[in-house]
Amino acid sequence: MERTVAVYGAYGHTGRFIVAELLRRGWTPILCGRDAARLEALAERFPGLVWREAALADAASMDRALDGAGAVINASGPFLDTAAPVIEAALRARIHYLDTSAEQRAAFAVYERFGDRAREAGIVAMPSVAFYGALADLLATAALGDWPDADAIDIAVGLDSWHPTRGTRATGERNHGPRWMIEGGALRVLPDPPPLGTQDAVLLTLSEIVAVSRHLRCPEVRSYMNLAPLNDIRDPDTPPPVASDERGRSAQVFVLDVQATRNGNTRRATAQGRDIYAVTAPLIVETLERVWAGQVPGPGAYSAGQVFDPFDFLGALSPDPLSVVVES
Incomplete structure (x- = not known):
């Protein structure tokens, strides 16, 4: 069981990045799916696994599938379908569970159904x-810094x-539930957005809302995305990502900007990088390393910002695979 982790959905686009990152850090992945x-x-690509x-x-x-593993990483969506069976197996095996879900209700269920x-x-x-x-979640926690709330x-x-990816398209077809934002200090259903094409960005909330709601005191939390990627993802003819460097990353670039306000003051934390699928691998493996080392309060269900020092965590990933700037 020593540094052995099962990766469910290992052959998926994100799963392959995770397997490679685990090997780079000295873990032994078990390929599952x-x-x-x-x-x-996939096993032919990674001989010996x-x-x-x-x-x-x-x-x-x-x-x-989980026999002999000390943890399981679930990288197989839609997580509305996969999270419960995989975490049930993790509970039976008494091993740690991490996943890569962007689905709000799947994430919420892990906390509410499986936390105890x-x-x-x-x-x-x-x-x-x-x-x-x-x-x-980590950027928002860093932006607040020593503020007790925002x-x-x-x-x-x-x-x-x-x-x-194929998994992203499958998740979009499966995930038709209403989205949440934080309003008045509680999770509220997101109002219907105006038609695409009339604005440069749209209110679009994903699992970061659930993560932030677990531990940050803030009555109003909203997420936005620019329209170009949404137009891509809604076009059935948009092809899957194509590798453009030796690490298999696509040419896609991202900026994730978090702004917190309190009593008229503003703080900001920003991350920039390349390929949202590829950057997930170091994020989740860094988390696994810290869970394995006991850098959590104890057993239970947590978000990353809830249990890790965001400056230390993000610093471990900067400047590659992402660069982070925090402005007070």
Whole structure:
């Protein structure tokens, strides 16, 4: 079990980045998922790694897949379908659970349905440890700094393009529930946005809202995204991402800007980098390292900003794979 982690959905676009990052940091991944042919093909790319087919509806196969692992990373969406079966298997095995979900309700369910059970099982459960979710949560926590609370937090995502993976498209087809924002200090249903094309950005909230709501005191939290990537992702003819460097990253660039205001004062934290799928790998593996080292309060369900010093965590990732600037 020493530094061995099961990666469910290992053959997916993000999953392959995670496997490579785990190997780079000295972990032993177990390649897991629903498609035996794709697992076998991935194992040929990473000689020596074990692969195990596991069906979500087959608890016995899920248990076999996690056998010998000290943690499981779930990189297989839609997480509305995959999170519960994988975390149930993690609870039975009493191993840590992390996932890369951008889906608000999937993340919320990990906290609300499984938080107490994770504590009882002695494990840590952390959803949305990815570009969407953990990164904005860490930046918001850094922006607040020594403030005990904020009047408002605005999160802006800027992408020059968005070539969606198969998993992203499947999640979009599956995830039709209303989105939340934080208004009046509580999770509220996001109002319908105006038609696309009439503005440069749109109010678009993802799992970062759920993460922030776990620990930051702020009555108004909203997230925005520019329209170019949304137009890409809504176009069925937009191709999947294509590698453009030796690390397999696409040419996509991103800016994630968080602004916090309190009593008329403003603080800002900004991250810039390349490829939202690729940057998820160092985010989640850095989190795994810290969970493994016991840098959490104890068993339970947490967001990254809730348990980690954001300056230390983001500093470990800067200047590569992302650069971070915090302005007080």
